[in-house]
Amino acid sequence: MRRRKRRLRIDRVLICLLILVGLICIVRFTIYTIYGFKILNQAKKGETVKLYHDNANLWKSTVKYINENMDEITYTYRNYTVTMDSSYFKKNMNVKPSTENKKITNTEFLKQKGLYIKNNNIMGIASKIKLKLPHYLYKNGYVDLYGIDENGNYLLLESRKKVDDKYFTLNIYENYSNYFITYVKLESIKTTQSYTLTEGETKEIKVEFNPSNATNKKVTYSGYDESVITVEHGLIKALKAGKTTVKIKGNDMSIAKVKVIVEKKKEKKEEKKEEKPKVTQGEDGIYYIDGIMIVNKSYPLPDTYNPGGLLPEFMNAFNEMLGDATSDGIKLWIQSGYRSYDYQVGLYDMYVRQDGRDTADTYSARPGYSEHQSGLAADINNPSSSFNGTSEAIWLKENCYKYGFIIRFPEGEEEYTGYKYESWHIRYVGKELSNKIHEAGDISLEKYYGIESKYSN
Numbered sequence: 001m002r003r004r005k006r007r008l009r010i011d012r013v014l015i016c017l018l019i020l021v022g023l024i025c026i027v028r029f030t031i032y033t034i035y036g037f038k039i040l041n042q043a044k045k046g047e048t049v050k051l052y053h054d055n056a057n058l059w060k061s062t063v064k065y066i067n068e069n070m071d072e073i074t075y076t077y078r079n080y081t082v083t084m085d086s087s088y089f090k091k092n093m094n095v096k097p098s099t100e101n102k103k104i105t106n107t108e109f110l111k112q113k114g115l116y117i118k119n120n121n122i123m124g125i126a127s128k129i130k131l132k133l134p135h136y137l138y139k140n141g142y143v144d145l146y147g148i149d150e151n152g153n154y155l156l157l158e159s160r161k162k163v164d165d166k167y168f169t170l171n172i173y174e175n176y177s178n179y180f181i182t183y184v185k186l187e188s189i190k191t192t193q194s195y196t197l198t199e200g201e202t203k204e205i206k207v208e209f210n211p212s213n214a215t216n217k218k219v220t221y222s223g224y225d226e227s228v229i230t231v232e233h234g235l236i237k238a239l240k241a242g243k244t245t246v247k248i249k250g251n252d253m254s255i256a257k258v259k260v261i262v263e264k265k266k267e268k269k270e271e272k273k274e275e276k277p278k279v280t281q282g283e284d285g286i287y288y289i290d291g292i293m294i295v296n297k298s299y300p301l302p303d304t305y306n307p308g309g310l311l312p313e314f315m316n317a318f319n320e321m322l323g324d325a326t327s328d329g330i331k332l333w334i335q336s337g338y339r340s341y342d343y344q345v346g347l348y349d350m351y352v353r354q355d356g357r358d359t360a361d362t363y364s365a366r367p368g369y370s371e372h373q374s375g376l377a378a379d380i381n382n383p384s385s386s387f388n389g390t391s392e393a394i395w396l397k398e399n400c401y402k403y404g405f406i407i408r409f410p411e412g413e414e415e416y417t418g419y420k421y422e423s424w425h426i427r428y429v430g431k432e433l434s435n436k437i438h439e440a441g442d443i444s445l446e447k448y449y450g451i452e453s454k455y456s457n
């Protein structure tokens with residue numbers, strides 16, 4: 001009898017304990033769930049909410065905007081705006097957002113041989129890696145790839161890179177050990193309201209994108225009177241006098257309109273002596289003609305000038321060209337883009353030791369005199385004379401002007417450029433100038449502007 005009584009007491013205590021633990025669990029779960037959803041519900045359109053996570057910096061960000069359907073959240077991370085599926089947030093919102101929380105980690109990336117991921121950055125030694133993109137990135141069809149240098153600076157390596165499926169092949173760039181992949185959603189586009197041209201004139205339509213670092217900057221042009229103008233690759237060509245409107249559509253469906261007035265060419269040829277524009281040196285020490293940066297043997301860059309990589313205008317144009325080249329079955333890649341002053345010091349010295357100064361000067365630039373320091377020039381595929389005449393070189397020569405590039409050292413222009421023919425070296429000058437140079441017969445920049453390219457000593 002006594003023993004039974006005692007056992008009963010222990011059972012009761014155990015049952016009570018179990019109920020208590022159960023209650024605690026239910027309360028905890030409820031609190032976390034409510035707390036999580038509360039944060040999401042708080043972040044109504046335009047409001048801001050902070051999400052913290054110490055293991056993945058990606059989440060240490062501010063929600064800027066939730067769309068009407070609550071299925072997309074736009075938030076800022078460092079200086080970038082990222083749009084992602086809110087279901088991903090909802091899923092993770094069920095846990096307490098705190099700095100101790102280790103549950104939120106991005107597991108969508110695949111670990112590959114010779115590669116590991118830290119704080120959502122890919123750190124690896126393989127020359128190429130394949131990784132799985134999270135849904136919110138690949139569904140947009142395009143991504144931007146940033147390299148992160150030792151100082152934590154983000155540099156745009158590839159803009160508007162097409163992603164066909166969940167898998168993304170990344171070329172590991174030597175100078176960067178960390179990478180960041182993102183998609184920046186385009187909000188709206190803006191353009192000059194009207195242009196006035198005379199018959200035969202060409203003009204580039206300037207389109208402003210908001211935000212300026214939007215990933216997909218592809219726009220389409222339509223609605224204009226084809227007898228008055230043509231529009232190709234953002235360049236208006238005035239055919240005959242008249243008025244028309246160009247409808248510009250961004251990939252976000254936003255629309256901008258430009259009025260174009262074409263005036264008759266004046267019959268009496270006013271013999272206006274076309275004064276050659278002059279080279280001017282900016283406060284930054286850089287030489288320009290009409291806003292075009294000039295770098296050659298006569299016009300060096302300051303040794304302190306360092307854009308840190310290829311400039312976005314180069315990358316945007318290059319990626320546009322890449323898309324069309326790929327459709328034509330032509331593979332193009334950047335073999336050598338930005339080169340710093342210090343890098344050129346070593347390179348030029350090596351060539352001088354190898355071939356002597358006079359010979360080295362015909363194919364390699366002295367430090368400060370290399371266009372590679374500008375962030376606006378690059379060598380494509382294979383920087384050697386064996387690239388001349390290949391289908392890639394021919395395609396490049398015939399098409400690069402459509403995207404704002406010129407072959408910087410054309411064949412037969414050695415006396416103007418001071419360099420032998422380089423079929424692989426392209427320079428970004430903008431579509432307006434590249435078209436003019438193309439119409440002038442793909443001549444060199446020096447011949448076009450009537451400037452020299454000679455070392456002073």
Ligand SMILES: [Zn+2]
Binds near residue numbers: 372425
């Ligand atoms: Zn080059």
